[in-house]
Amino acid sequence: MSQTNIADTSAGKRVMWTYMLTGLGIFFLMVLVGIAMRAAQAGWIGIDPGTFYSLLSLHGIGMITAMAIAGLGILWYFVSRYTPLNQGVAFLAYGFFLAGVASVIISVIPGHYGALWTALYPLPFTGTYWPNWATGAWLIGNSLVMIGFMIWCAQILGALLARFGGVRGILAIDYVFKNREFTQSGKEPPPPEMFAAAITAIDGFIGGTAGLLVVVALIVHWIDPSVAIDPLWAKNLIYQFGHTFANLTMYMAVAGVYVGLPMCTKRAYHTSIPLAIAWWGTLTFVIIAYFHHLYMDFAQLQFVQYVGEISSYLAAIPVVVVTVFGGVMLVHRSGMKWSVGSMFLFAGMIGWVVGGLGAVLDATIPINIELHNTLWVPAHFHTYLLEGVLLFIMGWAFVNLEQRAGSASSLLTRWLIGTGMFGGGALFLLPFYIAGADGVPRRYATEPTPGPYYAGVATVGAAILLLGFLLAIIEAVRLARSKNTSVAA
Numbered sequence: 001m002s003q004t005n006i007a008d009t010s011a012g013k014r015v016m017w018t019y020m021l022t023g024l025g026i027f028f029l030m031v032l033v034g035i036a037m038r039a040a041q042a043g044w045i046g047i048d049p050g051t052f053y054s055l056l057s058l059h060g061i062g063m064i065t066a067m068a069i070a071g072l073g074i075l076w077y078f079v080s081r082y083t084p085l086n087q088g089v090a091f092l093a094y095g096f097f098l099a100g101v102a103s104v105i106i107s108v109i110p111g112h113y114g115a116l117w118t119a120l121y122p123l124p125f126t127g128t129y130w131p132n133w134a135t136g137a138w139l140i141g142n143s144l145v146m147i148g149f150m151i152w153c154a155q156i157l158g159a160l161l162a163r164f165g166g167v168r169g170i171l172a173i174d175y176v177f178k179n180r181e182f183t184q185s186g187k188e189p190p191p192p193e194m195f196a197a198a199i200t201a202i203d204g205f206i207g208g209t210a211g212l213l214v215v216v217a218l219i220v221h222w223i224d225p226s227v228a229i230d231p232l233w234a235k236n237l238i239y240q241f242g243h244t245f246a247n248l249t250m251y252m253a254v255a256g257v258y259v260g261l262p263m264c265t266k267r268a269y270h271t272s273i274p275l276a277i278a279w280w281g282t283l284t285f286v287i288i289a290y291f292h293h294l295y296m297d298f299a300q301l302q303f304v305q306y307v308g309e310i311s312s313y314l315a316a317i318p319v320v321v322v323t324v325f326g327g328v329m330l331v332h333r334s335g336m337k338w339s340v341g342s343m344f345l346f347a348g349m350i351g352w353v354v355g356g357l358g359a360v361l362d363a364t365i366p367i368n369i370e371l372h373n374t375l376w377v378p379a380h381f382h383t384y385l386l387e388g389v390l391l392f393i394m395g396w397a398f399v400n401l402e403q404r405a406g407s408a409s410s411l412l413t414r415w416l417i418g419t420g421m422f423g424g425g426a427l428f429l430l431p432f433y434i435a436g437a438d439g440v441p442r443r444y445a446t447e448p449t450p451g452p453y454y455a456g457v458a459t460v461g462a463a464i465l466l467l468g469f470l471l472a473i474i475e476a477v478r479l480a481r482s483k484n485t486s487v488a489a
């Protein structure tokens with residue numbers, strides 16, 4: 001591995017585009033899997049239940065990993081603008097991601113693994129319809145992705161601590177508590193996107209440790225079945241990692257708003273005291289909010305159920321409110337010209353708010369009693385992943401392409417892409433909410449009524465969304481190939 005430290009943005013961009021294109025490529029494949037599953041739930045195509053659960057396993061973990069890879073690439077680039085980073089380390093982590101994805105695909109496509117990302121002990125080991133090696137390939141694939149993630153976290157955390165003056169500096173502690181002295185001395189707090197990077201690295205490290213701990217234990221059990229594992233311990237650690245990793249994809253991608261919206265509005269997105277404190281909330285509570293996944297586990301300590309509920313609110317609400325408020329203020333009366341990039345970044349904030357509301361509702365114990373494991377759950381997380389995280393990633397990509405080309409897409413193109421991505425998206429998501437509120441269970445290959453009817457509507461919506469996505473990709477390629485004719489890019 002080259003020891004050369006890279007400070008110039010071309011290396012940063014290389015890492016970013018490699019990660020982003022890989023993430024979007026996996027996303028595209030997983031959309032096809034998702035549409036097939038929804039069409040099967042509608043009864044339009046025949047997929048046997050075993051294959052359905054294998055596809056669901058692949059889709060769930062594949063999508064989250066896709067968003068994470070893209071988001072980590074963006075953050076890596078942002079950090080590289082402030083401090084030199086060794087791109088060899090980024091590609092080492094990337095290699096682990098690819099190896100992990102390949103192992104997971106092998107476990108699912110020829111192997112038919114079907115116990116989902118939760119791999120709830122002892123589920124993947126007893127009474128399975130797939131061979132034992134497929135469970136091993138799944139677990140090893142997961143551990144490889146976790147190792148890649150930990151490498152990324154270690155590199156970024158080390159760089160941030162060195163660049164911004166340790167934990168005090170990167171978390172802007174003096175900026176908040178000794179603001180006057182801090183600003184009078186001419187110092188500046190880290191820019192907003194550095195909070196996203198720091199919180200991803202710190203919480204990612206904690207989540208990755210929990211994830212690796214349990215996956216290694218499961219691998220040991222796979223090798224020697226006489227080694228027993230406590231199911232509640234395993235469930236806590238799996239969800240600690242899974243919830244944290246999935247949630248962090250949002251906090252990775254939102255960095256695209258902090259940097260991209262100012263490029264569109266020609267205004268700066270400054271760090272403020274409320275923004276720093278909001279990020280402290282996310283830092284502290286994202287890692288313990290996962291308790292809301294275990295409300296139904298009677299063996300769980302009762303007090304942590306309340307921790308789960310309170311943390312769910314505190315992890316999400318402050319940072320959403322401060323970020324979206326700041327974003328809207330940036331756009332307000334800025335004279336910003338709408339482009340595909342700015343449209344995606346702005347709409348992504350709406351998706352984040354809507355999906356986030358659905359999520360905190362579900363994390364509220366009296367409501368969770370009704371909604372637990374209904375389609376309400378995929379409703380809210382698809383909202384903020386598809387109409388939040390994905391839009392932030394694509395928005396950031398488009399802002400880059402538009403700036404490089406010195407031009408934006410035509411109004412008609414924007415309308416067509418917007419209709420596909422938002423209109424199709426809404427038609428895909430609403431049936432999840434309605435069917436969920438009606439009590440249709442999630443993760444059923446064959447749904448009880450009225451599930452199949454709503455699945456049909458959702459399949460049409462997802463197909464429209466796919467068209468919008470493909471149109472956006474064509475437009476992105478056109479922008480990437482067009483020459484910059486403007487004087488000031």
Ligand code: HEM
Pocket residue numbers: 031033034035037038056057059060061063064067116117118378382385386390428441442443444462465466
């Ligand atoms: C048009 C795009 C998409 C389609 C058609 C689609 C379709 C589906 C379907 C049918 C399910 C099963 C729901 C159930 O019955 O429980 C599902 C689950 C899931 N999807 Fe998607 N999805 C899409 C986009 C996404 C995105 C963007 C992400 C994340 C970034 C994502 C992550 C997941 C996850 C984590 C699960 C749950 C897996 C599990 O239950 O273990 N999906 N999706």
